[in-house]
Amino acid sequence: MESAPGVWEIVQAGAAELLAPGRYRLTRLLRGQRGTEGAMGNPAPAGARIVFLDTALASLPIAEADLGIPWNWRIGPASRPVSDETYVAQAFTPAGVGLRPFSVAHVEQPWRKPRTPGDLTIRWTRRSRALAADNWGGLEVPLAEELEAYEVEILDGATVKRVLSVNTASAVYTAAQQTADWGAPLGPGDTLDIRIYQLSALVGRGAPKSVTLTF
Structure with missing residues (x-):
């Protein structure tokens, strides 16, 4: 379903009721x-x-190797030559959206590491495109990437104050970094906007996960 120009959502329905020719009511979405x-x-x-x-x-x-390279397609019946008037020209640049990592899930409220006053640890759960990730019996989904890597953006409105690069499903935002970004370590009553990306060696950043953390 195209929810906006060029923006597509995949929807499953538990039931489809035929109302009229070519018209259905979908429920249990x-x-x-x-x-x-x-x-x-x-x-x-x-x-x-x-x-x-x-x-x-x-x-x-x-x-x-063709990702990001513009293509010019001619689309029409396979039984006719591409010069036939029934063919339609279409410009298309493959972006590899179906290859990028899913957004992460279950971002936890940060906790302070013992022995390091003021440092904050942010944790999340990895998701995976691997079909084996649908196995509910597993403790953790398969990686499905060459290497495990993430970037965590520390945000001030639309401005990216800092990017934390890690290779585990957690990141430490140190007290020194907080002081450099905000003038002092974050404390009770403060909030922090972050955006987390899992990285792919092939297509770069995956889908973002945006969260507001409350202290």
């Missing part, structure tokens, strides 16, 4: 599937485009 929860904040307008995902769907033959 599961929204934001396969990492598309970022599109849920955009209400789909009336008449929004919907693509039914079934076995007819096929991946385009695009190599990893």
Whole structure:
């Protein structure tokens, strides 16, 4: 479902009721599937485009080396030559959105490390595109990336004050860093806006997770 121009959300329905030819009522919805929860904040307008995902769907033959390179497509019936008037020209630049890591989940309120007054530790839970991640019996989902790496942006409104780079699902925001950013370590009653990305060696930053932490 296209919730905004070029912004697509994958939605599953537990039931589809036929109301009229080509018209259905979908209920028991599961929204934001396969990492598309970022599109849920955009209400789909009336008449929004919907693509039914079934076995007819096929991946385009695009190599990893072609990501970010503009393509000019001609789309039409396979039974006719590409010069036929039924073909439509379409410019397309593959971005590899289906390869980028999902946003992280379950960001915990920060806690202060013992023996290091003022340091804050921020923790989260990794998500994974691997099909084995749907196994509810596992303690942790597979990595599905060459290396585990994250970037945590410390935000002041729209301004990025600092980026913490880590290779585990936690980051330490030291008292010295807090003082450099805000004039003093954060304390009770303060809030902190952060944005977390898991990194991919192929496509860079994954989908962001934005959170406001309260102390």
